Amino acid sequence: xxxxxxxxxxxxxxxxxxxGVRQPGGEVHAWLPGQNQTVCGxxxxxxxLRRFPHVRFDYSGTDVLTEADAVGWICPRCLAATAGRRGKxxxxxxxxxxxx
Numbered sequence: 354x355x356x357x358x359x360x361x362x363x364x365x366x367x368x369x370x371x372x373g374v375r376q377p378g379g380e381v382h383a384w385l386p387g388q389n390q391t392v393c394g395x396x397x398x399x400x401x402l403r404r405f406p407h408v409r410f411d412y413s414g415t416d417v418l419t420e421a422d423a424v425g426w427i428c429p430r431c432l433a434a435t436a437g438r439r440g441k442x443x444x445x446x447x448x449x450x451x452x453x
Contacts, residue, residue: 365401375405377405377423379426382431413432
């Protein structure tokens with residue numbers, strides 16, 4: 354992946370919010386703007402995924418989706434691929450006195 358920009362969203366559906374801005378719906382994947390495929394390797398056009406460059410892929414594995422959400426499914430492979438890119442999250446452990 355040559356681009357270092359933050360991943361945006363590619364989705365199988367869309368919904369227009371009350372403010373008139375398109376929002377993703379259905380299946381949601383991470384996508385790096387400027388590429389023709391999702392982070393997990395799906396071709397955007399072949400899978401009929403819509404691009405949402407204005408929406409950051411800011412999901413986590415602990416997100417709970419309900420029937421009220423427009424998003425019905427978050428790609429677990431995209432979640433895994435983008436987990437290390439989320440800001441400055443650190444490991445849950447700290448190494449003290451590492452071996453030489």
